[in-house]
Amino acid sequence: MTAAQRGRRVLVLERANKVGKKILMSGGGRCNFTNHFVSAENFISANEHFCKAALSRYSQWDFIAMVERYGIPYEERKHSQLFCLSSAKDILNMLLDECSDAGVEIRSHCELTSVSALDHDNSRYQLKGHQNQTPLQLACQSLVVASGGLSIPTLGGSGIGYDIATQFGLAVTKKQAGLVPFMFSDASKALCERLSGLAVEVEVSCNNTLFRENLLFTHRGMSGPVMLQISNYWNPGDTLSINLLPDTDIIQWLQELKQQQPRSLLRSGINQKLSKSLTSELQALWWPEEADKPLAEFSDRRLSEIAQKLAAWQLKPSGTEGYRTAEVTRGGVDTAAISSKTMETKHQPGLYFIGEILDVTGWLGGFNFQWAWSSGYSAGLNV
Structure with a gap:
């Protein structure tokens, strides 16, 4: 032209x-x-x-x-x-x-x-x-x-x-390949399949670069704007860090839940901020033996460990969709x-x-x- x-x-x-x-x-x-x-x-x-x-x-x-x-x-x-x-x-x-x-x-x-x-x-x-x-x-x-x-x-x-x-x-x-969805070959693939279609706003970081947008679970792995963005900075073998609750001081929030709702289950509290299906998958990953334990019985150290996982879920893709x-x-x-x-x-x-x-x-x-x-x-x- x-x-x-x-x-x-x-x-x-x-x-x-x-x-x-x-x-x-x-x-x-x-x-x-x-x-x-x-x-x-x-x-x-x-x-x-x-x-x-x-x-x-x-x-x-x-x-x-x-x-x-x-x-x-x-x-x-x-x-x-x-x-x-x-x-x-x-x-x-x-x-x-x-x-x-x-x-x-x-x-x-x-x-x-x-x-x-x-x-x-x-x-x-x-x-x-x-x-x-x-x-x-x-x-x-x-x-x-x-x-x-x-x-x-x-x-x-x-x-x-x-x-x-x-x-x-x-x-x-x-x-x-850039601006491309991720795939997984380990247990994360089955998790993504079960959550396929669910979108959640998160922060994802890799190689000192961070984006905040929607993550979309798919039957192949993870997509959505935030994953496409971070794929430009990801190299094979790198780990992604996902903050599932970017607006929340998660440790403080969980400790307040423990004080205010001591008889509640941890998943009940997290369901207030995340979908029940996602919370259920996270529970199976991070606190399966404590699924029916009331919050009052969680030590502050244990809550801190779970909070850290919610704030920095570590995932290693097997690759991208190419x-x-x-x-x-x-x-x-x-x-x-x-x-x-x-x-x-x-x-x-x-x-x-x-x-x-x-x-x-x-x-x-x-x-x-x-x-x-x-x-x-x-x-x-x-x-």
């Missing part, structure tokens, strides 16, 4: 049968297109400063202005996330209209088989592949790789962008070889990388779309 508005002749080669599939499925079909508050702190990268230039050149306010210019109704939800009120199609159609007005040509069903560098200034790259069954051979002055990552391959995700980067000598950092359900791919093309102002490869003129393919991964909440808009705009100004 930005390149074409500058008078550049632009052709988009789309691998899938239609463009914008990830836009259409995001936010439950309502597209969480950006966030009111965007900063470099909302992104993970080996170079924490890399995203700043693009985010400032094309901010969330620029995208919001375009949405408003098109009269698209939207709403702000928790954590300043912005969603379409009606349909994600509104965002996709807006972008397609802008491209159409600027003269962009878009072809779907395109599969590249090779990219090679040429020596001419006007035709620096040759692309070969096919569109449906028809052979495709093109030459271009600038090649922008906007292929996304490995996440959700059914929407068109593939590793071609990493292959192109490697071919031209760019390093690719370690890749992992790229099949991951919303993003962590890691990517090393930004050390990319200009933060133009997105052009420093030692390969005319080769650009934008969006998720780069080692820039945003939090849940519209940040990855904003990075796509911002990095695309920066490249569009320079191709």
Whole structure:
């Protein structure tokens, strides 16, 4: 869009049968297109400063202005996330209209088989592949790789962008599924299955990073916004720490319960703050022999032990659900070889990388779309 508005002749080669599939499925079909508050702190990268230039050149306010210019109704939800009120199609159609007005040509069903560098200034790259069954051979002055990552391959995700980067000598950092649910292989899996469908607001921490949001138990393990967020900071073998009662001084609360309701059972007190089904599972884990013991018979030390477990439930996932359900791919093309102002490869003129393919991964909440808009705009100004 930005390149074409500058008078550049632009052709988009789309691998899938239609463009914008990830836009259409995001936010439950309502597209969480950006966030009111965007900063470099909302992104993970080996170079924490890399995203700043693009985010400032094309901010969330620029995208919001375009949405408003098109009269698209939207709403702000928790954590300043912005969603379409009606349909994600509104965002996709807006972008397609802008491209159409600027003269962009878009072809779907395109599969590249090779990219090679040429020596001419006007035709620096040759692309070969096919569109449906028809052979495709093109030459271009600038090649922008906007292929996304490995996440959700059914929407068109593939590793071609990493292959192109490697071919031209760019390093690719370690890749992992990000914004993805967790799975368990031990007794925790059976617990999650029994609680499947239950949501509870918690704090989850891992590797000195903490998020507070809803946790959703599933038949595979744990999902929900808080688990998707922390998955960006989790590595295989790491332990998650879950505070089930983030608004409560749990030790003090349990001691007060003991004084005020000495004949009550511990689970009765905890049922006041957590669902009965969850409390029942926790009781089986942490105080099964004392299930029918009145609070008066619990020592303060024993209550303190249980309070500590409620405040810091330690769980070690066996893994994540992987790229099949991951919303993003962590890691990517090393930004050390990319200009933060133009997105052009420093030692390969005319080769650009934008969006998720780069080692820039945003939090849940519209940040990855904003990075796509911002990095695309920066490249569009320079191709």
